[in-house]
Amino acid sequence: MIEKTKEMFPDQNIYLVLGGFHLDGVSDSELKTIIKDFRELGVQKTAPCHCSGDRCRELFKEEYGDNFIGNGVGKVINIE
Numbered sequence: 735m736i737e738k739t740k741e742m743f744p745d746q747n748i749y750l751v752l753g754g755f756h757l758d759g760v761s762d763s764e765l766k767t768i769i770k771d772f773r774e775l776g777v778q779k780t781a782p783c784h785c786s787g788d789r790c791r792e793l794f795k796e797e798y799g800d801n802f803i804g805n806g807v808g809k810v811i812n813i814e
Contacts, residue, residue, distance in 0.1 A: 736775050750779040750813070752805060758787030765790055769797045781805035 739748060751772065757765060772780065780794050781803035795802040803811055 736772065736777060740775055748775060748777045750781060750803075751777050752781040752803070752811070753783060754785040755782045755790060756785050757782075757790040758785055760787070760790065762789065762793065765793050769793060773797070779803060781811065783809075 736748060736751060755768075757768070760768075779801045780798050782791050782794055783805040786794075791804075795804075805811070
């Protein structure tokens with residue numbers, strides 16, 4: 735989806751990717767490749783939730799630091 739978005743809007747930055755990434759159970763090496771792809775595609779912030787898996791969220795948080803948004807049911811995210 736990110737690649738398609740970049741294809742459709744090549745001059746635009748992707749500010750936030752939010753939602754369930756469906757990566758629960760994926761190996762660390764695969765997750766790190768996905769995170770690298772996010773970075774190369776210019777994703778500025780991430781907010782993985784539910785079916786992303788705990789390890790996925792840990793690795794995204796490690797990579798994105800302050801640009802990682804803890805996400806879940808009832809979470810309010812203000813975008814300024």
